[in-house]
Amino acid sequence: MSDRLSSLRETIEKILPDVDGVIALRTGPGGIVAPYLFSKEHPGELAELALWPKEPVPDTLKIILRAHPDAKLAIVCRGCEERGIVEMFKHAQFSLENVTLIGLQCDQQEVESCQCFKPFTVHAKLTVGQPVEGVRDPLMAKVMAMSQPEKLAFWKEEFSHCIKCYGCRNICPQCFCNICALEDEKWVETGRLPMPNPSMYHMVRAMHMTAKCVGCHECEETCPADIPMAVQFRLIARDVKEMFNYEPGAVMDQKPPQLLVLEEGEYENTGLPH
Amino acid sequence: MIEYKNVLTTCPYCGTGCALHLQVLDEKLVGVLPAKNHVVSEGGLCIKGWNAHAFVNHADRLTKPLVRRNGKLEEATWDEALTLVAQKLGEVKTQSGPDSVAILTSAKCTNEENYLLQKFARAVIGTNNIDHCARL
Incomplete structure (x- = not known):
């Protein structure tokens, strides 16, 4: 878990100066996790970067892109979230022209928790973690x-x-x-x-x-x-x-x-x- | 600079204490998201919690106290409104006795506010007529 977290933090740190923000999860008060837009103005906040529990981040992307259609964003997405983003794009919810996908591959424990059939990304050029096989509920x-x-x-x-x-x-x-x-x-x-x-x-x-x-x-x-x-x-x-x-x-x-x-x-x- | 964050809070609609996130985009409230790893609500909400953001900036929301003068509600200061309430409650208590007053408090209040209300009922008004909307 911690390895994936460090690699993800490094990946975000690298891309952060070139984008308006990176959508990922952040640990807040009481250890409660929520989606957040990390920005180059506050790189220190990456200390609170979180992986789990997963959140409906494709919707976060939509909320931000609706208000800022030209924003250059990156988003950390798991296999299911990447599929969600692709479907929303196909249904004209937003353009992906200025969006960089950072694929986060789920680990075995997470796969079991979701009973996920396909716990890895297939479109993201940047990826973190090793893909594991899906399971059938x-x-x-x-x-x-x-x-x-x-x-x-x-x-x-x-x-x-x-x-x-x-x-x-x-x-x-x-x-x-x-x-x-x-x-x-x-x-x-x-x-x-x-x-x-x-x-x-x-x-x-x-x-x-x-x-x-x-x-x-x-x-x-x-x-x-x-x-x-x-x-x-x-x-x-x-x-x-x-x-x-x-x-x-x-x-x-x-x-x-x-x-x-x-x-x-x-x-x-x-x-x-x- | 684009700002998007989630502010953790407790649902104001009843006493269960479900946690929810208020989604804030560029300092504007845009929606609600449940808090998945919270011990009380575990990522779930009822229909009220899911709409807890709706009243915050609603046009019908009162932002100033209103006092009815000559059958019409008019804006007033807090001092005016509270003085009027105190005066009327005092009148009722003097004329008809403390048990002619009842206080119905709310699950939307905190524990501490509810404590204060029962204290107010018993120690200030002098009645045990204190109840709570959760009994309804």
């Missing part, structure tokens, strides 16, 4: 082995714990619509807890995460009801991979299926049902 196999009624019962039970905090939507770096269907009474009734089951809130989110979820697990981590949402999104991601050969965040110049426009006659060649 055992809950995925468990859900896959269930019958249809068992699956329905499983998810209904999980979603019945929801307190509708909207935390999963708020923290998701891929939830960036200006108008959110989850705030539309047509879909999600207000003033009712527990919400109707099966829950439209979670169905809408599942559909909207299709070909977008990068598996960062931030939704699960912030969920006060411990709903294993990431498993649901990983299963949808498996289908998206099969049907569209698309993996969010993996290939920079591959268009996401939602943004594809098929020419006449092309649909028949996709092999999808009519």
